[in-house]
Amino acid sequence: MTTIAFLGLGQMGFPMANNLVKKGHSLKVFDLNPQAVSQLVSAGAVAALTPADAAQDAEVVITMLPNGDIVRQVLMGEQGVCETLSPEALIIDMSTIHPLQTDALIAEMKEKGFAMMDAPVGRTSVNAQDGTLLILAGGSPDQAERARNILLCMGSEIVEAGGPGMGIRVKLINNYMSIALNALSAEAAVLCESLGLDLNVAIKVMTGTAAGKGHFTTTWPGKVLKDDLSPAFMVDLALKDLRIAIDVARQTGAPLGMGKVAETYYQAATEAGRGRQDWSALLSEIREMSGRVNKH
């Protein structure tokens, strides 16, 4: 049984804290919303008046808050966690915040003599209720080990992301990709409808192709990730097909903003002499644009 201060009892934090109580941990909870606090008290937690009050005697502090400024305020502001926290305690920030702010917070807390790790979560509030969150653990190996049993009360899977700040980095990359893909998918669906094609047919086809499955697990492993850019499907041909889609969209009135941005990358790859390389060479092209070293 661990004494835990839990700060932030919203859509995610409430069920996560509730699962910790159910697993027998001793929780002192704080939220600006008194209703959330009193509901958790009914479930067996103790109410705290401030973050500092919650952190008194805590072995672990968990934050599940809307953004990095609020996490900072709750930790270091007036009546914040730092005012009462034992230097032996471990702070686990499970919120989704800016990764550079995570780095700064971990460094500032270290200067003050406190240990802090990032462990943001994947999946939704339904998983928070079921205790089946995907937990992306940053932190040192020691911190990750120390947090493990507590994290497993809230999630069914822990990925150790590779050190302090790496949990929030992988969370950012995952969200960036799935959020952008949602826009691309919506554009493709509207293009499909604008052409009179049944969306269900498109969904059936794309369930088995790189369009639906993504490139990380389909086209990339055998090509660019193996440093093999011999073409399975050439950049020039991909650009030709992309331009047909853009032209069709222009004629049917479907918005294709994501497609037009993609065209600039494919065009740059062609102009850089990659036209006859495999289309996965887009990774090499975009790496080069960022000034990163490339083998090809």
Ligand code: NAD
């Ligand atoms: P939420 O808005 O439902 O909950 C945030 C809680 O923080 C609220 O109860 C609010 O009263 C409380 N709060 C705000 N300021 C506070 C302060 N100064 N002191 C104490 N409490 C304060 O948000 P949520 O959906 O629970 O998300 C929490 C975090 O988890 C966010 O960083 C979010 O991006 C991330 N996240 C959410 C989901 C999701 O599906 N909702 C999934 C993964 C990660």
